[in-house]
Amino acid sequence: MKLNERxxxxxxxxxxxxxxxxxxRALFQMKNHDLVYYVSMTTRPKRPGEVDxxxxxFVSRETFEKRIKDNKFLEWAEFVGNYYGTPRDKxxxxxDRGKEVVLEIEVDGALQVREQMKDAVFIFIVPPGxxxxxxxxxxRGTEDIEIVNQRMKKAESxxxxxxxxxxxxxxxxxxxxxxxxxxxxxxxxxxxxxxIHNYMKMIGE
Amino acid sequence: MKLNERxxxxxxxxxxxxxxxxxxRALFQMKNHDLVYYVSMTTRPKRPGEVDxxxxxFVSRETFEKRIKDNKFLEWAEFVGNYYGTPRDKxxxxxDRGKEVVLEIEVDGALQVREQMKDAVFIFIVPPGxxxxxxxxxxRGTEDIEIVNQRMKKAESxxxxxxxxxxxxxxxxxxxxxxxxxxxxxxxxxxxxxxIHNYMKMIGE
Numbered sequence: 001m002k003l004n005e006r007x008x009x010x011x012x013x014x015x016x017x018x019x020x021x022x023x024x025r026a027l028f029q030m031k032n033h034d035l036v037y038y039v040s041m042t043t044r045p046k047r048p049g050e051v052d053x054x055x056x057x058f059v060s061r062e063t064f065e066k067r068i069k070d071n072k073f074l075e076w077a078e079f080v081g082n083y084y085g086t087p088r089d090k091x092x093x094x095x096d097r098g099k100e101v102v103l104e105i106e107v108d109g110a111l112q113v114r115e116q117m118k119d120a121v122f123i124f125i126v127p128p129g130x131x132x133x134x135x136x137x138x139x140r141g142t143e144d145i146e147i148v149n150q151r152m153k154k155a156e157s158x159x160x161x162x163x164x165x166x167x168x169x170x171x172x173x174x175x176x177x178x179x180x181x182x183x184x185x186x187x188x189x190x191x192x193x194x195x196i197h198n199y200m201k202m203i204g205e
Numbered sequence: 206m207k208l209n210e211r212x213x214x215x216x217x218x219x220x221x222x223x224x225x226x227x228x229x230r231a232l233f234q235m236k237n238h239d240l241v242y243y244v245s246m247t248t249r250p251k252r253p254g255e256v257d258x259x260x261x262x263f264v265s266r267e268t269f270e271k272r273i274k275d276n277k278f279l280e281w282a283e284f285v286g287n288y289y290g291t292p293r294d295k296x297x298x299x300x301d302r303g304k305e306v307v308l309e310i311e312v313d314g315a316l317q318v319r320e321q322m323k324d325a326v327f328i329f330i331v332p333p334g335x336x337x338x339x340x341x342x343x344x345r346g347t348e349d350i351e352i353v354n355q356r357m358k359k360a361e362s363x364x365x366x367x368x369x370x371x372x373x374x375x376x377x378x379x380x381x382x383x384x385x386x387x388x389x390x391x392x393x394x395x396x397x398x399x400x401i402h403n404y405m406k407m408i409g410e
Contacts, residue, residue, distance in 0.1 A: 001378075003375060126404065128206055128407070129407055130408055162401060167396055168395060168401065169395050180391060183389075183391035183392045187385075190372040190385055190389060191372055192367065192371060195373040196367060199331065199367055203335055203364050204335060
């Protein structure tokens with residue numbers, strides 16, 4: 001029996017190159033979950049085969065900018081001339097349905113969300129050490145050591161933001177990290193501040 | 206990889222009759238855990254077959270009272286002329302070894318521990334409703350409705366103390382409740398305040 005019926009907003013973030021996407025995919029492959037992946041809104045043109053509301057919500061620049069002004073994004077950014085953002089109303093809809101909405105985003109975006117969603121759960125995925133991250137970045141295709149060094153420098157500044165998160169999960173082994181995130185979600189649902197209201201109703205007070 | 210190496214003190218409590226003992230036993234039957242059950246200290250005489258340090262630590266009244274004065278108990282109480290208490294040093298030893306120490310205690314004792322161990326995890330086990338608890342108390346052997354009503358009254362005053370705990374877990378189904386407690390323990394180990402110190406060491410800061 002779950003005393004908290006509303007879904008959780010689960011923000012998975014961490015330094016560049018740590019493997020956030022891999023952990024998130026492992027999480028969705030687990031059994032018996034109510035996780036949904038968030039859908040971003042963007043102004044970039046729809047590509048062949050993409051479906052509105054599945055790959056992205058595709059909107060005009062005008063619509064996007066109006067939504068920014070109306071504070072309708074949990075976070076947004078401009079990237080190579082296009083806007084990308086997480087629409088707050090779409091996230092709320094899912095949470096109301098009892099779904100856990102998983103946001104896998106960069107550190108900048110996560111800190112924007114933190115300011116707006118006080119009851120979201122913020123998880124910082126970290127590598128088992130700096131060297132491990134460096135090796136992972138090197139393996140990622142590009143041979144250009146300059147680019148690897150740039151990314152590493154960015155990651156190092158992001159390393160220092162761990163204290164802004166609720167949980168720190170080491171991505172030493174992907175299924176291990178996913179397991180721990182699932183435990184965090186289960187535990188968060190039992191937290192007193194999320195359950196006390198329905199608890200008082202249940203005991204008839 | 207576990208960033209927090211110290212064990213957790215896990216306090217399982219809840220209104221009389223809720224089935225704390227059953228949930229605790231189910232918890233210890235789970236696989237791959239580092240849980241240890243705490244051993245109380247008492248002044249009551251050792252019974253045949255009881256082992257010092259396993260069933261209880263058996264001490265004299267004098268020793269017990271000296272320990273109370275020296276603040277060496279996480280909680281203690283006098284019951285039918287004998288003292289019972291949880292020795293702080295024995296608990297600390299286990300935590301230092303990375304063991305999770307599980308305390309299954311009444312609400313009064315739990316609130317004593319809360320004052321002394323700020324980083325312990327406090328879990329309030331609740332029945333799925335007042336009626337469920339009433340029926341459970343009635344089933345507990347005694348036919349004396351007066352005693353059932355007295356216990357129910359005690360439970361009802363304890364119901365109101367849920368907000369003093371970190372988590373509320375419904376004991377609708379024992380393995381379900383035990384699962385959730387295990388998730389809470391895993392999640393608590395990943396909490397930023399418990400991991401940040403070793404994390405900073407790991408990344409070499």
